[in-house]
Amino acid sequence: MGRTDVKAGRFPECEHIVKALNKCNKRSFFDRWWNNACAELTHSLAACRREIKEKNRAINATKSLARRQRHEEIIKAVDESTKQPKQEEEE
Numbered sequence: 001m002g003r004t005d006v007k008a009g010r011f012p013e014c015e016h017i018v019k020a021l022n023k024c025n026k027r028s029f030f031d032r033w034w035n036n037a038c039a040e041l042t043h044s045l046a047a048c049r050r051e052i053k054e055k056n057r058a059i060n061a062t063k064s065l066a067r068r069q070r071h072e073e074i075i076k077a078v079d080e081s082t083k084q085p086k087q088e089e090e091e
Contacts, residue, residue, distance in 0.1 A: 006045070014048035021045055 005025070008018040024038040032038055 011045075011049060011052065013052055014045055017041060017045045017048055 005022045006018045008015045008022075011018055021038060021041040024032070024041055027037060
């Protein structure tokens with residue numbers, strides 16, 4: 001049973017590693033097992049995916065912060081517009 005090819009479209013930044021890994025995975029099982037031929041490429045792909053994940057995490061954090069600030073401004077504006085003026089007690 002052969003290995004499934006990794007789809008290059010999922011990782012456009014790592015496309016060169018994906019192509020090399022797919023080529024390596026097409027080799028015979030014994031060659032891959034005995035020589036541990038594809039291990040370096042697998043680790044390279046994992047490192048590339050980790051870098052992509054870190055970049056996306058940073059982008060998402062800035063978007064989340066901006067969204068949170070915008071949400072707080074909206075809540076503040078709604079609270080100010082719905083405040084009832086304080087009525088002074090008459091003696």
